[in-house]
Amino acid sequence: xxxxxxxxxxxxxxxxxxxxxxxxxxxxxxxxxxxxxxxxxxxxxxxxxxxxxxxxxxxxxxxxxxxxxxxxxxxxxxxxxxxxxxxxxxxxxxxxxxxxxxxxxxxxxxxxxxxxxxxxxxxxxxxxxxxxxxxxxxxxxxxxxxxxxxxxxxxxxxxxxxxxxxxxxxxxxxxxxxxxxxxxxxxxxxxxxxxxxxxxxxxxxxxxxxxxxxxxxxxxxxxxxxxxxxxxxxxxxxxxxxxxxxxxxxxxxxxx
Numbered sequence: 349x350x351x352x353x354x355x356x357x358x359x360x361x362x363x364x365x366x367x368x369x370x371x372x373x374x375x376x377x378x379x380x381x382x383x384x385x386x387x388x389x390x391x392x393x394x395x396x397x398x399x400x401x402x403x404x405x406x407x408x409x410x411x412x413x414x415x416x417x418x419x420x421x422x423x424x425x426x427x428x429x430x431x432x433x434x435x436x437x438x439x440x441x442x443x444x445x446x447x448x449x450x451x452x453x454x455x456x457x458x459x460x461x462x463x464x465x466x467x468x469x470x471x472x473x474x475x476x477x478x479x480x481x482x483x484x485x486x487x488x489x490x491x492x493x494x495x496x497x498x499x500x501x502x503x504x505x506x507x508x509x510x511x512x513x514x515x516x517x518x519x520x521x522x523x524x525x526x527x528x529x530x531x532x533x534x535x536x537x538x539x540x541x542x543x544x545x546x547x548x549x550x551x552x553x554x555x556x557x558x559x560x561x562x563x564x565x566x567x568x569x570x571x572x573x574x575x576x577x578x579x580x581x582x583x584x585x586x587x588x589x590x591x592x593x594x595x596x597x598x599x600x601x602x603x604x
Contacts, residue, residue, distance in 0.1 A: 349504035351511070352593070355600060356464065363461050369441035373465065376437065379430045381472040385480055386423045390416060391577040395570040434465050456603035463596040470589045477582055484571045491557060492582075495550045499586060502546050507593045510539045514601035536594045543590025551583040 364370045397412050438461045442454075478496065481489040513535050520527050558579070562572040 349500055349507075352504055352507045355511075355596075356467070359460055359464055359600065363438075363457065363464065364441045366441070366444055369437060369444065372437050373434075373441075373468070376430050376433055377465070377468045377472050379426060380469040381476040383423050383426045383430070385476050386419065386426075387581065388477065388480055388574060388578050390419050390423065392570070392574045393419070395573045399570055434462070438462075438465075453603065456599050459599040460596070460603055463592055463599055466592045467589065467596060470585045470592065473585050474582060474589075477578055477585075481575070481578060484575060485561075485567050488554075488558065488561060488567065488575065492554060492579075495554060496582075499543075499547050499550050503543050503590060503593055506539045506543050506590070507597055510536060510594050510597040511601060514598045518601050536598055540591035540594040543593070544587035547583050547586035547590065550586075551579055554579055 360370065364373055393412075393416055397409070397416065438458065442457065442461075474496065478489065478493060481492055517527055517532050555576070558567065558572060558575050561567045562569065567575065
C-alpha cells in the first residue's frame with residue numbers, strides 16, 4: 349500500500365494545495381464516516397426496540413419508532429449534502445490551484461478529485477466502523493482488524509498492477525497503437541472485482557466466526573445483529589474501495 353499512499357498524498361497536494369480546501373474536504377469525509385456509524389447506531393437501536401417490544405407501552409413504542417425514523421432520515425439527508433457539497437469544494441480548489449491543461453486534462457483532474465474523495469471517505473468509514481466494533485466486542489474486532497490488513501495488502505498489489513497497466517495504455521495511445529476497449533476496460537474491471545471477491549471471502553470467514561461466538565454466547569444476539577449489519581457495510585465499503593482504487597489508477601495515469 350506504500351505506492352498508493354504516496355500517490356494519494358501527492359494528488360491531494362496537487363488538487364487541494366491550500367489548507368482551507370483540504371480542511372473542508374476532510375470535514376466532508378468525516379461527515380461521511382459519522383453517517384456510517386449513525387447507521388450502525390440506528391441498527392442497534394432497532395434491535396433494542398424489537399427485543400423489548402413486548403415490554404413497551406403503545407406510547408413508548410410510538411416514541412421510539414419516531415426517533416428511529418428521524419435518525420434514519422437524518423443520515424440520508426447528511427449523505428445527500430455530503431455528496432453534492434464536494435462539487436463546490438472541488439471547483440473552488442481547482443481555481444485556487446490554477447491548474448493548467450486542456451479540457452481532457454481538466455476532465456481527468458475532476459475524476460481524480462472524485463476518486464480521492466471517495467477513497468478517503470471509504471477509508472475513514474472503515475476505520476470508524478472498526479473502532480465501533482471494538483466497543484461491541486474487542487476479541488472479534490481484533491480478528492476483523494487482521495482481516496482488514498490482509499485485504500488492504502491485496503488491494504495494494506492490485507493497485508500497483510493496475511497503475512502500470514493504465515500507464516501502458518496511455519503510452520500506447522501516444523504511439524497511436526490501438527488497444528481494444530475490452531482490454532482497457534476489462535483490465536480495470538477484473539482488478540476491481542477481484543478485490544471485491546477477496547473482501548467477500550473475508551466476510552464469509554468473519555461471519556462464520558460471528559455465528560460461532562454468538563452460538564457460544566460470547567456475543568449477545570442484539571450485538572450479533574449489529575455486527576452482521578456492520579460487516580455487510582464494511583464489505584460493501586471494501587468493494588467500493590477496490591473499484592475506486594482502479595478508477596483512481598486510471599485517472600492518475602491519464603492526468604500525469
